[in-house]
Amino acid sequence: MNKILVANRGEIALRIMRSAREMGIKTVAVYSEADRTMPFVLFADEAVCIGPAPSNQSYLVAEKIIAVAKETGADAIHPGYGFLSENARFAAQVTAAGLTFIGPSASSIEVMGSKLAAKQAAQKFGVPMVPGTETPLKSLEEAREVVKKTGFPILIKASAGGGGKGMRIVNDPSELEEQIRLAKSEALSAFGDDAVFIEKYVGSPKHIEIQILGDQHGNCVYLFERECSIQRRHQKLIEEAPSSCLTPAIRAAMGQCAVDVAKACNYYGAGTVEFLVDESLNFYFLEMNTRLQVEHPVTELITGLDLVKEQIKIARGEKLSFTQDDLKINGHAIELRICAEDPLNNFLPDTGKLETYIRPQGYGVRVDDGYEQGMDIPIFYDPMIAKLIAWGSNREEARHRLIRAIEEYAVKGIKTTLPFGHWALQQPAFIEGNFDTNFISKFFTPQSLQENDPREEQLAAILAAYVWQQQHLSLQTAKKEEQKSESNWKRRNLLR
Numbered sequence: 046m047n048k049i050l051v052a053n054r055g056e057i058a059l060r061i062m063r064s065a066r067e068m069g070i071k072t073v074a075v076y077s078e079a080d081r082t083m084p085f086v087l088f089a090d091e092a093v094c095i096g097p098a099p100s101n102q103s104y105l106v107a108e109k110i111i112a113v114a115k116e117t118g119a120d121a122i123h124p125g126y127g128f129l130s131e132n133a134r135f136a137a138q139v140t141a142a143g144l145t146f147i148g149p150s151a152s153s154i155e156v157m158g159s160k161l162a163a164k165q166a167a168q169k170f171g172v173p174m175v176p177g178t179e180t181p182l183k184s185l186e187e188a189r190e191v192v193k194k195t196g197f198p199i200l201i202k203a204s205a206g207g208g209g210k211g212m213r214i215v216n217d218p219s220e221l222e223e224q225i226r227l228a229k230s231e232a233l234s235a236f237g238d239d240a241v242f243i244e245k246y247v248g249s250p251k252h253i254e255i256q257i258l259g260d261q262h263g264n265c266v267y268l269f270e271r272e273c274s275i276q277r278r279h280q281k282l283i284e285e286a287p288s289s290c291l292t293p294a295i296r297a298a299m300g301q302c303a304v305d306v307a308k309a310c311n312y313y314g315a316g317t318v319e320f321l322v323d324e325s326l327n328f329y330f331l332e333m334n335t336r337l338q339v340e341h342p343v344t345e346l347i348t349g350l351d352l353v354k355e356q357i358k359i360a361r362g363e364k365l366s367f368t369q370d371d372l373k374i375n376g377h378a379i380e381l382r383i384c385a386e387d388p389l390n391n392f393l394p395d396t397g398k399l400e401t402y403i404r405p406q407g408y409g410v411r412v413d414d415g416y417e418q419g420m421d422i423p424i425f426y427d428p429m430i431a432k433l434i435a436w437g438s439n440r441e442e443a444r445h446r447l448i449r450a451i452e453e454y455a456v457k458g459i460k461t462t463l464p465f466g467h468w469a470l471q472q473p474a475f476i477e478g479n480f481d482t483n484f485i486s487k488f489f490t491p492q493s494l495q496e497n498d499p500r501e502e503q504l505a506a507i508l509a510a511y512v513w514q515q516q517h518l519s520l521q522t523a524k525k526e527e528q529k530s531e532s533n534w535k536r537r538n539l540l541r
């Protein structure tokens with residue numbers, strides 16, 4: 046493999062190219078008209094414009110991207126995350142064009158893209174799942190039978206959904222019929238597939254995912270877990286590794302289940318198996334993501350592995366160079382996603398110019414970003430502009446280091462999630478590791494960010510001391526005056 050085309054943009058395109066360069070592999074960037082001055086375009090050995098800013102005219106046009114790979118003599122395509130990364134048809138087209146897709150096979154992507162097919166595959170290996178159905182819901186009668194066993198509330202999920210898309214909660218038997226009808230019609234218009242299934246609703250779960258790596262020779266290992274419960278509208282904001290709530294025994298059990306899920310679809314490449322974990326630490330398989338994930342750096346920092354290099358080696362047909370026993374957790378890592386969003390205004394995306402942009406530095410701090418000072422944040426793409434990751438020898442060191450790095454980060458011109466991160470990392474629930482997917486809705490209000498500037502406190506103390514002194518002084522003067530007049534009065538009376 047001599048040249049890789051990176052079919053993505055921003056921080057992840059740059060992150061992939063860096064690993065390729067370290068391996069002596071040339072890189073090709075493809076970019077939209079909005080992105081011509083981006084760091085990933087300048088970093089690549091070659092760069093080709095593939096169309097206008099909207100993704101459906103550039104980053105999502107498979108044919109154009111494959112044509113550029115052929116023209117530039119690239120022999121592989123890395124899809125990153127988002128865009129075409131979990132598109133089985135794209136993976137097949139890349140392979141059919143005689144190129145290497147740096148990712149799993151098209152058939153693995155297809156199986157895991159169907160949540161029902163994924164559950165059926167996992168079930169064969171005895172992987173625990175939330176009580177419910179593993180086949181497309183056929184009738185209202187079937188639904189009534191299922192909820193007799195599960196009880197309410199339940200979730201209706203679209204088989205073609207995932208990541209929280211196409212989910213409906215049903216609290217009451219009287220709503221069942223109507224909600225199934227709505228879920229099916231929604232799924233049909235959103236995904237072109239009206240298959241839905243039922244799961245018992247787990248109320249306050251933790252979201253914990255296992256990173257796996259499999260090669261094309263049947264070897265598969267787990268790289269431990271990432272705790273991803275701090276999210277809003279299915280958008281993760283803080284991720285960490287390892288989770289502070291798992292025991293070594295549960296970690297090993299979940300890891301083995303994740304490897305079983307991978308084996309169930311003959312998986313190779315990097316993948317992530319998502320679980321829900323309840324208060325009693327029961328875990329349930331949810332779905333598998335067949336791509337490199339945004340939060341992969343926390344796993345890299347605790348394992349010492351470069352996941353992109355591992356993906357490339359697997360795609361070249363190499364065997365994994367380590368076994369499960371070689372892998373150990375070293376310290377702790379926490380990541381904050383820095384998004385161009387206003388936490389004071391419902392996390393609404395904010396666009397504009399990065400007037401000031403100064404990164405934090407120092408031991409244990411990693412910044413994966415895709416913009417430079419002076420650049421505009423375009424409205425066409427994901428609002429995430431950077432990931433700030435801190436490593437520490439333990440959780441508290443990582444936490445303090447991330448807070449320090451947030452304080453060092455200077456971003457002006459656009460609103461970001463930096464102040465949210467600064468607040469969240471100091472919440473008692475976060476410090477104790479005692480939180481679930483309800484963390485933000487439970488604890489966060491815009492008032493949380495009304496900053497207590499230490500200088501304000503100081504000023505108030507000085508002012509209080511001054512006022513006290515003034516009052517004290519005038520009181521003393523008044524007392525003296527009183528004493529004087531009293532003694533005069535006494536004297537006068539005595540004299541009389």
Ligand code: MV4
Pocket residue numbers: 175200207208209210244245246247248250251252273274276279319321331332482
């Ligand atoms: C659930 C659930 C509760 N019970 N399934 C959301 C993302 C998708 N991967 C599955 N999701 C959920 N599935 C059952 N049976 C709650 C969620 C869920 C969630 C899961 C992980 C992280 C954040 C979440 C936020 C809301 C709901």
